[in-house]
Amino acid sequence: MAPFEPMRILVVDDEESIRRLAKKEFSDPHRKVWTAGSAHEAFELVRRQQVDVIVLDIRLPDGDGLELLEQFRETLPDVEVIIITGHGNIDSAVEAMKSGAYDYITKPFTLDRLELVIEKAFQRVRLQRENRLLRHTQSYQPSPRFIGSSAAIQHIQYLIGKVAPTDVPVLITGESGAGKDVVARAIHGLSRRQENPLIIKNCGTLQKELIRSELFGYCKGAFTGATESQEGLLTLAHQGTLFLDEIGELPLEVQASLLRVLENQTFRRVGDKQERQVDVRFLFATNRNLAEEVKASRFHEALYHRINVFQLDLPPLRQRKEDIPLLVEYFLGLLSAGKPPCRISKNVMHLLMEYSWPGNVRELRNVMERGMILSENGIITAQGLPRELAEQNRYKGTVLHGERPLLSLYELEKQHIQRVLEHTSGNRSQASDTLGISRKTLYRKLKEYGLE
Known part of the structure; x- marks a missing residue:
């Protein structure tokens, strides 16, 4: 959630005076207030509009507030419900608490009392959502800057600056370890959504039978083990960015559902009959040739054309070796935090420049981390490198002669x-x-x- 995202309140009460007063007193730049006079009106509103806290009268002209509470708990797991009840309905209020209501307030009540309970309920909503966001983002730490001065990287930086302020989908291609997640983070950081969530998910890590429920969420009872409703990644990324890495790993049937989201920004949770609206900017990445995957009927052709609006193709490290010294300097500084700084010998730099780097920038970072562990007197030598790098001299006959290598x-x-x-x-x-x-x-x- 964004640090200053307004609280969204729905007041459901059949008394117009209470609805009008709540709208007047609680609406401000930090709070949005909607009102409904019936159960039907309330349920229609939450299908179209995301809310955080619902203030619900226990008696409504077209239904029981307790039944509506059950529906809200099943369909809106991230929303807290506060029950309003009369003095004679305390037993019903207790029953509501057992059914998952956050709290109850008896009539007559003061606005200050109601405002305090709403604020506490909202803090609980924020905490629950932030914990869920953390589970999906904590393993991805943003890089403070995009490292490289080669012509290829300067062009990538130029394209990032152009596409970031827009909302078009971006397809990031390149070999594993080339920095596709860094590009995604850079696009989000320069977008108008930068204060909202960036949700990152590697589709290759999702279990096939759980992919749909992970992306779209599910309703209670939708399948065996669904004991309560759960929001999906799309809801978590609302008003933010959803970065789906290894998009080529998605099953075809899920690809078709994702296409519908891209087309009209609506989706349906597993087990739900109702469409839900969402506002998400999509970024995708793959190390596959999706055009070839389409020809082989392994990737949905319409989805390919929909996500390939703007493509960024990252060059492998072996094609931009002039960036290696800058990357080495960056990783040594990053990994030396709180430790004595390390440096590398001239021979090691030569070995790094000659290596083909099949694992790209990720492999270089790992090599630097290993080298620092095995460094002597703050110097990384060939003895601290993995065997495939250190033994280049022995197997390839490379000898250093002054500044020029003899090959x-x-x-x-x-x-x-x-x-x-x-x-x-x-x-x-x-x-x-x-x-x-x-x-x-x-x-x-x-x-x-x-x-x-």
């Missing part, structure tokens, strides 16, 4: 293959023709050099 035939061949692949834009058939070798030989060498 073995192994390393020269690897670099030549890399340049040919870049020249052919990754077309392996053209690359094998240019190199004068068979495609089978090329595949073998790509695997040998870690260039797959």
Whole structure:
């Protein structure tokens, strides 16, 4: 929830004077107040409008307040209900408390008394929602800035600045570890929704049978084990941003439901017959080729075109190696917090620049963390690097001579293959023709050099 999000109150009472007085006295820049004179009117309103606290008269012209309370508890798990009752209905009020009401107030009552109870109920609502938000965001700590000075990264930063203020969906593509979550966080941080929640969920971590209920929520009794209603990620992200990583992992039937949300900003919880309105900005990420997934009938074509309004393709670290020194400096500073600072030797920097980084920026961070643990006298040496980096010299024959490395035939061949692949834009058939070798030989060498 945003720090200054207004409290949303619904007053349900058949006495017009009470409704009018509550609307007049409680409405201010920090509180929005709606009123309803009947159970039907109240239920229709909460289907269209999210509320935080409901003040409910126990006697209504078209129904019993206790029955309406049960409906609210089943369909609005994040809302607190305060019961208004007369002196002769104390037993009903006690029954209401057992059914999940936050508190009850007897008539006649003062506005100060009602305002105090409403405020306490709202604080409980905020605490419950913030705890739920924390469960989905605590493992994702925002990066203070996007690191890199290469032309590729400067272009990405330019595109982020252009798309962030809009509400269009963004599809972030790139290899695992390239920084797709950093881009998502940067877009949210520059958007008009920055004060509202950023909900991040990796679709690959969701159990297939629970994906729909996790995204859309569910009603009590919707399936075995649904002992109470639960809001989904869409509701948590209301007025904020929902970042779905590894979107290609979603089952086709859930993709179709997600398409409906993107089209009209409405959704239906599992077991619910009513559509609900939501205001969410969507960000998506994948390391798959979704166009190929569509051709293979593994991804919904209409959803692909709907989420691919604006695409950001992150280059792998091996294609922007000029950013490595800046990233190393950043990670050493980040990981040295509260500890003596570390630095790396010239030989280590050479090894880092020569490595192909299949795990991209995430792998570089892990290497730096390992190196700091194994550093001697504040210096990270080759002995502190993982074997695949430290043994580059032994297997590739790289020797440092002054400022210029002398490369073995192994390393020269690897670099030549890399340049040919870049020249052919990754077309392996053209690359094998240019190199004068068979495609089978090329595949073998790509695997040998870690260039797959």
